[in-house]
Amino acid sequence: MKLNGKIAVVTGASRGIGKAIATRLASEGAIVAINYREDAKAKPAEALVSELNSKGFKAQAFRADVSKPTECHTLLDDVAKTFGRVDILVSNAGIEHFGKLEEITAQDFERVFSVNVAGQLFVTQAASRYLPSGGRIVLTSSVSAQISIFHHTLYAASKAAVSAMVLNLAPELGERGITINAIAPGGTATDMAKENGKLYTHPALQNVSPEALLKSKASLQRLAQPEEIAAAVTFLVSDDASYVTGSTLAVPGFLTSAEKSLR
Incomplete structure (x- = not known):
């Protein structure tokens, strides 16, 4: 129970890595605000809340589109109003993109950077108004x-x-006693990976079996599980990482020098 009584906000928490992070933080004693972006995602978010509450953990769902700065601030205002404070922010919401240089519009x-960059900046700005020392x-x-990675520039x-x-x-x-770090996952077994996994393979290797490619590039010869990424995040938000800040912690178990040889 490393996080007993802490109030944690996890954006993009209705599926995949975000869901695993929310679950792990709750299991460590945190009260978790589970953010989802659109009404279509409300059902899985509420299902996760019900699942966590049924196990004796505490969680509540909050809708907000983090690509919109005003909604980032509304999200943190609502969480602080509901639970009295905010101790932890995990900004997980993000979107993928593959495309040739000449086809990028x-x-x-705007779509990629509004979520992956601006969304993370402004949710951090919003959280910083509430986060205490520690x-x-x-x-x-x-x-x-x-x-x-081919066609992955944006x-x-x-x-x-x-x-x-x-x-x-x-x-x-x-200066305020707040740490900020980033997590850098490698290939992880999620729905997003199923949708986009084949695009990570260079066209010249499309006829090679996925299993053979994985073994050629993998130290552990498998994708990460979302729970393994969540474990790394849990370390960064715990007291164990009190002197870690400004860092990007890579969890790249499936990437080795063989990946670099494809450049």
Whole structure:
């Protein structure tokens, strides 16, 4: 129960890694505000709340589109009003993008950066008004910011911006005793991975079986489970990471030098 009584906000928490993070934080004693973006996601968010509450944990769902700065502030205002304070922010909401350079549009840029960069910046801004000394912020970057992946420029750039953000916000928030870090997952077995996994393979290797590719690139020869990413996040928001700030913690178990050899 590392987080007993802490109030934690997790954005994009209705599925995948966000769901695993919310579940792990709740199991460690935190009261979790589960954020979802649209009404279509309300059902899985409420289902997660019911599941956690049935286990004796405490959680509540909050709707907000974090790509809109005003809704970021409304989200944190609502959580603080409901629970009395905010101790932890985990900014997990994000969207994928693959596309050729000549096909990237201004609309694509706005859509990706409004969620992956602006959304994380403004939810951090909103949370900073409430976080006390000892508060914890974890944003979501990606190992994609550090490796070459075909047609992945826009997404990778957005995630690289997140790592730069935590590095530069660390001294500012540190004056108030608040730490800020980022988590950089590698390939993780989620619904999003099922939808986009094949796009991570260079066209020249499309005829190679996924199993063979995974074994050629994997130290552990498998994708991460969402719960393994959640465990790393739990470390960063706990007292165990009290002297860790401005860092991007990579959890890239499936990426090795073999991936770099594809550049």
